[in-house]
Amino acid sequence: MAKTAMTSLAIFSFLVACGPPQRQTVYVAQLDKDGLIPTQLTAPTATQKNIACWAQDTQPAIVQTKTKQVLLEPATFDTDDTLLTQAVYGTETRQDILRERAEAWFQTTCDAYIDQTYIATAQRALTVRGYYTETITGEMNAATLEAIKDYQTKRGLESTTLSLAAAQQLGVAAYGRPPVSEDTVALPEDSTE
Secondary structure (H helix, E strand, O other), X not given: OHHHHHHHHHHHHHHHHOOOOOOOOOOOOOOOOOOOOOOEOOOOOHHHHHHOEEEEEEEOOEEEEEEEEEEEEOOEEOXXXXXXXXXXXXXXXXXXXXXXXXXXXXXXXXXXXXXXXHHHHHHHHHHHOOXXXXXXXXXXXXXXXXXXXXXXXXXXXXXXXXXXXXXXXXXXXXXXOOOOOHHHOOOOOOOOO
């Protein structure tokens, strides 16, 4: 009887363990809700420089050219509606500046953290999203720079320098963790006494 009770308890424990997993809420800092990469037009302040690394890039102006046909001379007809001269048209061109040229400042991953593994991770993330089609090398080659620029341009930053926001979106850099300075890191004591 005791053996049957133990077997029943073991089966019950096994079934409970195989039940649906419990959901846990994990905090993840959110980027701009539109997925845009935050930039600023002014250089970072001293305080901003102390808590993050920054890069600057020139955002080219976006100019839209519009052309249309305009009537220069109308067609002429005689009294019985016979065409005497054809109409003369010209082309009118107008350019509208949709965005002025500007210097954009944005946060980046600090150089000390960018190594071959970091770049390879970025290449993999860009490959999965269809931006990078070359071999994963861990080197910042022309194809990687072009993939970074293509990815970021769709998010409002035309730059080959990987922004921190794009690195977070790609899963290359961590979200929402405050920067850790070397003085605040507690190293474990040597316990070999």
